[in-house]
Amino acid sequence: MYFGQRLTxxxxxxxxxxxxxxxxxxxxxxxxxxxxVRSPHAHARIRGIDAAPARALPGVLRxxxxxxxxxxxxxxLTCVHPMPFSDGRPMNEELRPALASxxxxxxxxxxxxxVAEDRYAALDGADAVAVDYEALPAxxxxxxxxxxxxxxLHQRFGSNLVFEIERGDRAxxxxxxxxxxxxxxxxxxxxxxxGCPLEPRAYLSRFDEATEDITLWATxxxxxxxxxxxxxxxxxVPEHKLRVISPDVGGGFxxxxxxxxxxxxxxxxxxxxxxxxxxxxxxxxxxxxxAQARDHHTRARxxxxxxxxxxxxxxxxxxxLGAYLSNFAPSIPGNSYPQTVTGLYTTPNLHLRxxxxxxxxxxxxxxxxxxxxxxxxxxxxxxxxxxxxxxxxVAEIRRRNLIPAEAFPYTTPVGRAYDCGDPPALxxxxxxxxxxxxxxAEQRRLGDRGVRMGIGIACFLDKSGTGSSRNLASRxxxxxxYESAIVRIHSDGRATVFVxxxxxxxxxxxxxxxxxxxxxGLPIEDIALVEGDTGSIPFGNGTWGSRSLSVGGVAIMxxxxxxxxxxxxxxxxxxxxxxxxxxxxxxxxxxxxxDRLLGFADVADAAYHGAVLxxxxxxxxxxxxxxxxxxxxxxxxxxxxxxxxxxxxxxxxVTVRDxxxxxxxxxxxxxxxxxxxxxxxxxxxxxxxLMERVVYDGGAAxxxxxxxxxxxxxxxxxxxxxxxxxxxxxxxxxxxxGVKGGSETGTIGAPAAIGNAVVDALxxxxxxxxxxxxxPDAVWHSLEDAAG
Amino acid sequence: MMRVTxxxxxxxxxxxxxPRMLLVEFVRxxxxxxxxxxxxxTSQCGACTVHLDGIAxxxxxxxxxxAEGHAVTTIEGVSPDDGLSPLQAAFKEHHALQCGFCTPxxxxxxLDMIRRGAATDEQAVRAGLEGNLCRCTGYQxxxxxxxxxxxxxxxx
Numbered sequence: 001m002y003f004g005q006r007l008t009x010x011x012x013x014x015x016x017x018x019x020x021x022x023x024x025x026x027x028x029x030x031x032x033x034x035x036x037v038r039s040p041h042a043h044a045r046i047r048g049i050d051a052a053p054a055r056a057l058p059g060v061l062r063x064x065x066x067x068x069x070x071x072x073x074x075x076x077l078t079c080v081h082p083m084p085f086s087d088g089r090p091m092n093e094e095l096r097p098a099l100a101s102x103x104x105x106x107x108x109x110x111x112x113x114x115v116a117e118d119r120y121a122a123l124d125g126a127d128a129v130a131v132d133y134e135a136l137p138a139x140x141x142x143x144x145x146x147x148x149x150x151x152x153l154h155q156r157f158g159s160n161l162v163f164e165i166e167r168g169d170r171a172x173x174x175x176x177x178x179x180x181x182x183x184x185x186x187x188x189x190x191x192x193x194x195g196c197p198l199e200p201r202a203y204l205s206r207f208d209e210a211t212e213d214i215t216l217w218a219t220x221x222x223x224x225x226x227x228x229x230x231x232x233x234x235x236x237v238p239e240h241k242l243r244v245i246s247p248d249v250g251g252g253f254x255x256x257x258x259x260x261x262x263x264x265x266x267x268x269x270x271x272x273x274x275x276x277x278x279x280x281x282x283x284x285x286x287x288x289x290x291a292q293a294r295d296h297h298t299r300a301r302x303x304x305x306x307x308x309x310x311x312x313x314x315x316x317x318x319x320x321l322g323a324y325l326s327n328f329a330p331s332i333p334g335n336s337y338p339q340t341v342t343g344l345y346t347t348p349n350l351h352l353r354x355x356x357x358x359x360x361x362x363x364x365x366x367x368x369x370x371x372x373x374x375x376x377x378x379x380x381x382x383x384x385x386x387x388x389x390x391x392x393x394v395a396e397i398r399r400r401n402l403i404p405a406e407a408f409p410y411t412t413p414v415g416r417a418y419d420c421g422d423p424p425a426l427x428x429x430x431x432x433x434x435x436x437x438x439x440x441a442e443q444r445r446l447g448d449r450g451v452r453m454g455i456g457i458a459c460f461l462d463k464s465g466t467g468s469s470r471n472l473a474s475r476x477x478x479x480x481x482y483e484s485a486i487v488r489i490h491s492d493g494r495a496t497v498f499v500x501x502x503x504x505x506x507x508x509x510x511x512x513x514x515x516x517x518x519x520x521g522l523p524i525e526d527i528a529l530v531e532g533d534t535g536s537i538p539f540g541n542g543t544w545g546s547r548s549l550s551v552g553g554v555a556i557m558x559x560x561x562x563x564x565x566x567x568x569x570x571x572x573x574x575x576x577x578x579x580x581x582x583x584x585x586x587x588x589x590x591x592x593x594x595d596r597l598l599g600f601a602d603v604a605d606a607a608y609h610g611a612v613l614x615x616x617x618x619x620x621x622x623x624x625x626x627x628x629x630x631x632x633x634x635x636x637x638x639x640x641x642x643x644x645x646x647x648x649x650x651x652x653x654v655t656v657r658d659x660x661x662x663x664x665x666x667x668x669x670x671x672x673x674x675x676x677x678x679x680x681x682x683x684x685x686x687x688x689x690l691m692e693r694v695v696y697d698g699g700a701a702x703x704x705x706x707x708x709x710x711x712x713x714x715x716x717x718x719x720x721x722x723x724x725x726x727x728x729x730x731x732x733x734x735x736x737x738g739v740k741g742g743s744e745t746g747t748i749g750a751p752a753a754i755g756n757a758v759v760d761a762l763x764x765x766x767x768x769x770x771x772x773x774x775x776p777d778a779v780w781h782s783l784e785d786a787a788g
Numbered sequence: 789m790m791r792v793t794x795x796x797x798x799x800x801x802x803x804x805x806x807p808r809m810l811l812v813e814f815v816r817x818x819x820x821x822x823x824x825x826x827x828x829x830t831s832q833c834g835a836c837t838v839h840l841d842g843i844a845x846x847x848x849x850x851x852x853x854x855a856e857g858h859a860v861t862t863i864e865g866v867s868p869d870d871g872l873s874p875l876q877a878a879f880k881e882h883h884a885l886q887c888g889f890c891t892p893x894x895x896x897x898x899l900d901m902i903r904r905g906a907a908t909d910e911q912a913v914r915a916g917l918e919g920n921l922c923r924c925t926g927y928q929x930x931x932x933x934x935x936x937x938x939x940x941x942x943x944x
Contacts, residue, residue, distance in 0.1 A: 008880050015888025016876040016895065018823015018863030025822035120806050198827045198835060198923045199889040250825070250889025251923050283828040505887030505924045672883045676925060680886060683926030709832035709921070717917035717927040722910075746926075 002514035002524060006672040010524075011509040020248040023202035023217045024280045031204070031276040032061055034266055035122035037112035037129045038288065039104035042138035042360035042702025043151060046102060046111065046131060054114055054128040059121030061273060063129060064113045064265060066101035074098070074268065077259045078233040080225075080478040083163045083330035083356065091163040091356070094154045096324035096363055098234065098264045104133070105153050105323035106360050107704040108288025113265045115277060138360035138702030142320040143189070143297040145357040151700075153323060153358045160358040162321050163330060167338045167414045168350035176312040176349045180303035184386045190374040190751065191772050192295035192320065192694040193687075194706075195367040196714060197504075199250020200281035201290065203263045205270035213241050216267055220246040220532075221257045221502050222542030225479065227534050234264040237271075246532035249504035253684070254366040255290045256504065257544045258327050262289070287707055292694055293367030295320035295359075296333070296374045302382035303349075308390050308397040312349035313342055315378055321356045322363030329365045330356055335475050336371025336463060339416045343379040344423045344459045344638060345401040350413035360702045362694075366544060368684055369462075369747035376460040380752035381759075381769070384456070388763055394457055394756070395427075395436055402427060402459065418461065418636045420730050421664055427459065429726045430640040430662035439644060452647045453657075454761025458752035459640045464741025465550035465734075467631035482630040483547070484538040485555035487516065487563050489623040491608035493587065493601025494526040497559075500540020501552035502532045505680075506743065507673040508548060514669055515553055515737070519560035521587050521600065538626060546637070546741020549669065554735050555629035562625035567603045570623075573614050574598060574606060635732040637665040639745035641682075641753035644721075647761040652779035654690060654758055656721045661749075663725070665742035666732040674742045679723050681746020687715040688747065689754040693773050762786070792852050796821065797865030805852055812836040814852035815862055823863040823892045827921065834920035837893040838862050844900035846919070863892035866899060874944065875899060875937035884933035886924035894920055898934045907938040 014020055051063035076095045084090050100109045114125035137151040144150055145160045153160055177183060204217040214237060220226045223244040231239040249256060262279055270277040281289070296319050303312040319333030333354045342350055387397040403410050405422035412418070436455075443453045466472060467481030486498040497516050501508060509529045517524040530536055541547070564584065571589040572579040581592045587600040603623075606612045610621040644658040661678055668674050691713035695705040706712040731738030751772055758774050759767060766786035771778050792809075793802040796819050803818035815824050815838065824847060827833035836847045839861035847860075866873060872880060875898060885891045894917075901907045901916040913931045922930060 009883065011888070012880040012885060013872060013876075015885055015891045016872055016879055017867035018821070018892045020823070020888050022822075022825070022889065024826070025816075027817070120808065196923055197887070197889075198833060198921060199825070199887065200827070248888065250827075251887040253923075280826075283830065283833075507886070676883045676886060676929060679926035679928045680924045681926075684923070708830045709828045710830050714832075714921050714923065716921065717914040717931060720914075720927050723926065723928055 002517050003669055005514065005670065007510055007514060007670055008672065009507050009510045010513065011507065022199055022248050022250055023204055023219050026204055026217055027278065028206060028276045031278050032115050032117060032273060033119040033122045034269060034277055034279040035114050035126035036110050036262060037114065037126045037131065039100065039107060039109040039111055041104055041133050041135050042107050042140060043136040044104050044133040045136060046100065046104060047134055048132040049112060050130040051112065053130060054125040057121065057125050057128055059117040060114060060125040061117065062115040062269065063125065064099065064269065066097065066099040069099050074235055075233050077261065078229055079325040079327055079330065081328045081331035082476050083165065083334035084476065085163050086165045091330060092157040092161060094324050096261055096326060098261060106362055107702065108362060110261055113269065115269045115273060137700040140359050140361050140696035140702040141698050142295050142318055142357060142359055145359045146318060146355060153360060162325065162356035162358060163334065164353065164355045165334055167352045170351045173312045173314055173349045173351035177301065177303045177314065180311050181306040182304045182386065182390055183301055184382050184389060185301040186382060186385065186769055188298045188300055188378045188381055189771060190294045190296045190377050192292055193367065193692045194287055194292050194694055194712060195253040195255040195290060197251030197253055197256065200283060200286050201256060201260060202280040203266040204276060204278040205267040206276040207270045207274055209274045213243065214267060214271065216242065216244045218244055218246055218263060219249050219256050220244065221252040221504060221544055222540065223502065223532055223534050224500060224540040225542055226263065229259045230264060230267060235268060243535040246502055252504045253368045254370060254544060257542065258291050258365045283709055284707055287712060288362060288704055291326045291365035292362045293364060294374055295364060298378055300378045300382060302386055304386050304390060308387060308392040308400050310345050310347045310401050313347050313379065315341060315352040317354045319354055319356050320359050320361060320364055322361050323358060324363050326363040326365035329363060331476065332366060332371040337375050338414050340372045340461055340463055341375040341379055342412050343376060344403055344461055346403055347413065361696060368681060369744050372460065372462060372748040373685065373688065373751055376458055376748050377752045377755065380458045380460065381755055384756045385768060395431060398427060398457065398459055399424065419733055421636065421638045422728065422730060423459065423638060426638060426640055426662050426664050426728050429728060430642055430660060433724055433726045434642045434660040452649060452761040454645045454647060454757035456643045456753045456755065456757025456760055457641065458749040458756065460749055462546065462637040462741055462744050462748060463634055464546035464637055465631055465635045466545040466547055467551060467634060469630060471633065480541050482628055483541055483551040483555045484626065484628045485552065485559045486538065486624060486626045487556065487559040489563055489604045491605050493604040495520060495522060496528045496530060497556055498530045498537045499552045499556055500537050500542065501548040502543045506548060511549065511669050511673060512553060512556055516556050516560050519557050520564060521584055546743050549739050550635055550732065550735050550741065551629060551631050553739060554737055555627045557737060558629055559625045559627040562627065563623060567600060567623060570607055570619060571598050571603050574603065574612060631735060633734040635666065635734050635740040637740040637742060637745060639663045639749055641749035643753040643757040645754060645757040645761060647758060647779060649765065649783055652776035652783065654774050654779060656686060656754060659721045659723045661723065661725045662728065663742065663745055664728040664730050666740035667729050667738040668727065669739065675725055677743035678725055678746055681743055682723055682750055683715050683720055685747040685750025686720065686754065688773065689751040690773055691715065691775065790853060792856060794852065794855050794860055796860045797862060807853060809852045810848050811850040811852050811855050812847035815847060821862050821864050825889055825892060827889065832921065834897060835890050835893040837896040837920065839896060839900065844897050863895060874940035878933040878937035878940060882929045882933040882936060884925060884929040890920065890922045894922065894930060898937065901934065902938045902941055907934050910935065
């Protein structure tokens with residue numbers, strides 16, 4: 001049994017020896033390179049583009065603009081998860097243009113593309129394209145985006161509003177607030193961050209003039225989506241002539257899911273030129289073009305009874321969507337956020353309003369956590385402030401509000417049913433590994449010596465394995481929630497597994513083969529995994545929303561089971577016995593009560609030879625099965641964090657000294673990999689909490705300040721505390737593996753837990769809130785404000 | 789254009805290059821050694837770390853032409869033909885990599901740290917990794933792997 005084993009990863013050796021194969025590592029002879037001309041303005045009218053100086057440069061092959069795109073009759077990039085207004089009106093949809101026409105709407109908007117013999121010539125060409133801009137006033141601050149006097153990005157909508165939704169019951173919630181014993185109200189913004197996988201995005205497209213086949217190597221978490229979107233929406237190429245290969249990919253975290261603005265132009269240029277064309281993003285381009293995340297302005301209130309029980313939650317959020325709508329963007333504040341905002345508590349009343357809005361910023365889309373970090377920050381910050389104001393310990397108030405195990409499946413005020421779990425038991429595990437009482441005693445001791453230690457907690461849930469397709473469609477989705485897999489047994493009895501998921505750090509080559517090996521009864525060494533190639537995999541909804549294992553993993557399991565079913569039928573025929581009399585163990589079929597044996601490899605050999613199959617034609621030759629697995633529902637991983645911080649009030653510096661996590665992500669296939677996902681996610685959550693922030697100037701110019709990794713601070717080894725983890729395994733009822741997503745809880749909980757810890761450390765100085773990220777500047781200002 | 793000849797992993801590589809070509813680009817495009825990666829434009833990430841005369845440098849901060857006359861060692865040059873080096877084996881054992889993109893730079897930096905005797909304890913290793921970014925692992929397992937790798941190399 002491989003399930004549950006801490007196997008080291010099969011994919012590691014190639015990476016450790018520098019033998020990974022990433023998109024930028026591939027360069028066929030004759031490859032031309034693209035450089036993009038990008039807007040230096042946040043908002044401007046394009047009065048003219050003069051490409052002649054670029055065309056005159058040596059090595060420049062082609063300059064492409066929106067006029068060329070339109071002349072070629074090409075389509076638009078797409079948004080596959082629209083979010084209508086609550087009253088049914090469609091959202092105000094402005095899609096991201098491959099090449100901006102008429103106006104630019106954010107710094108980094110693509111205005112032209114220069115194709116040249118090599119990268120240097122392309123960059124020189126891009127520098128030589130003269131664009132005449134008429135700068136317009138910009139709005140980059142989400143809190144100001146819907147003001148009467150805010151500059152409007154897309155005039156045809158009359159304002160920057162994309163959609164407005166309400167969830168819960170406004171009147172009932174208002175009545176509860178009016179009568180409540182205690183109410184906490186806070187402004188709880190979650191700032192804008194950039195996903196920053198270490199490998200920048202890259203695309204290489206090769207057009208074969210003889211066959212008219214296009215092969216695209218892409219840094220994609222969803223190669224089948226990319227093929228469909230290019231074919232259906234942008235370029236109109238036949239889907240069967242376009243093969244998308246996503247080889248080794250250096251991290252994704254969501255943003256390599258999206259229909260990026262540059263990829264269509266790369267493919268189009270390769271068709272126009274009849275030669276391979278490549279673009280590899282620089283980091284500076286990534287920070288002005290990769291979809292960004294979060295960026296909520298929220299005012300929220302929580303009502304309590306005298307015992308600290310939550311009576312109601314009221315949330316009013318403006319969610320930035322950027323200058324245009326990226327693929328999944330509206331669904332994040334529209335679905336993920338409301339569905340998780342009451343977290344793991346028995347909050348009976350909710351009223352939530354979300355308004356999506358355009359700003360002159362890079363488009364927003366899914367990034368690890370996606371809607372849940374914003375929701376958790378609101379819920380958890382209000383709860384801890386409430387506890388302190390009521391004089392109830394923050395652990396005790398959670399015990400009074402956590403959903404008990406027997407209440408599952410538990411339906412929230414937004415109508416979402418959480419599948420299973422035991423939050424009170426998980427909470428006990430967290431407090432136990434953290435030594436909560438001891439930490440409080442230490443806090444008092446240190447406090448006596450003038451050292452400000454803070455303890456913060458967050459309890460929350462994730463939303464993983466997004467499905468079914470029907471459920472997705474009911475919430476506006478125009479894409480599927482299923483996954484496909486092929487298990488192919490070769491004539492020597494070894495296997496190749498093909499699946500529509502994509503691993504870019506998650507270790508599928510190990511985890512998925514652990515599952516396949518168990519189901520096939522083969523040693524894991526006899527199984528190979530293929531992902532990321534539309535040429536060999538039936539279809540894939542890809543890897544996002546922690547769906548790979550609970551959807552793709554189950555597809556593999558079911559295909560393997562069907563293979564064994566057929567092998568058993570064939571073995572029974574060959575051994576001239578009834579199927580029920582066969583035992584299958586360690587790749588050998590044996591007839592119960594006899595010494596007659598038949599190896600799995602012999603059955604496979606016979607299946608491919610074909611001659612020994614039943615003469616009545618009741619069995620086809622070959623040994624391979626395809627499954628399209630549709631999950632019945634989403635699953636609900638749960639987690640709890642406890643952060644211990646030290647705060648220096650004079651400088652405002654926050655140090656996270658210790659961090660404890662308790663996760664319930666269902667059954668665990670490989671603990672080594674799951675632990676890695678927890679700590680890795682946590683580093684990104686800690687980054688958001690303490691240092692990462694996309695900064696625009698906030699004024700009418702709308703300039704981007706965080707344009708390189710010198711300005712956009714990613715956490716380094718010395719920023720991370722040691723992390724202690726514990727797990728509880730409540731099997732998910734919605735899939736036969738009993739698994740749930742396990743990789744997003746780190747980003748979801750850390751801003752809330754660390755924020756609560758910072759406020760805990762400074763509460764007696766009058767600090768009630770610190771804005772994110774909790775930089776020395778933010779903490780210092782909170783202290784100044786508290787001192788009045 | 790100018791002709792640049794470099795000693796990379798003990799082998800001579802010559803090419804006509806643009807004078808602005810960086811060492812990392814020469815390594816990747818002219819020598820075809822794609823284990824060395826580019827993760828930023830501003831020498832923050834360390835994915836391009838190689839050894840120049842045995843010292844770790846970020847190959848995006850060196851022009852290819854400047855490396856003439858020096859011995860360049862890349863991840864391919866410190867990897868045994870069969871199996872893994874003790875440090876690489878420690879990375880695997882401790883699950884110190886996920887996407888694998890930063891990994892060659894981490895190995896090259898860690899080797900330098902270990903050879904300098906600077907990988908003494910957790911705090912020293914965390915400080916020693918100041919020039920290398922990893923976006924996947926949260927560093928915990930990388931730190932453990934480097935300490936284990938240092939111990940294995942000391943026993944060597």
